[in-house]
Amino acid sequence: MSEKAGKLTFEEAMVQLEEIVEKLEQGDVPLEESINLYxxxxxxxxxxxxxLKNVEKKMDTIMHEDGREEPFVIQEEGH
Incomplete structure (x- = not known):
C-alpha cells in the first residue's frame, strides 16, 4: 500500500472505494484499468x-478502563 493511502482517513478511503465500485459497475472500463481499479x-x-479493527480495540480498552467487564463488539449490518 502506498504511503499516501496509509494516511487516508476512514471516510476518505470509503469515498475512494465507492468511486472505484461505481466505475467498475459501469462496465465500460478497459480490462487493464479494471484490474488496477480492483x-x-x-x-x-x-x-x-x-x-475499524483499531477503533474496536480502542473502544474495548476504554470500556474496560471504565470498569465494564463486557467487551465492545461492533455488529456488522445484516447480521
Whole structure:
C-alpha cells in the first residue's frame, strides 16, 4: 500500500472505494484499468477494515478502563 493511502482517513478511503465500485459497475472500463481499479479497491478495503479493527480495540480498552467487564463488539449490518 502506498504511503499516501496509509494516511487516508476512514471516510476518505470509503469515498475512494465507492468511486472505484461505481466505475467498475459501469462496465465500460478497459480490462487493464479494471484490474488496477480492483487492486486499488482491495487495498482501500483492507485499510478500512484495519482502521475499524483499531477503533474496536480502542473502544474495548476504554470500556474496560471504565470498569465494564463486557467487551465492545461492533455488529456488522445484516447480521
Amino acid at each position: 487492486q486499488q479497491g482491495m487495498k482501500l478495503s483492507k485499510l478500512c477494515h484495519t482502521k
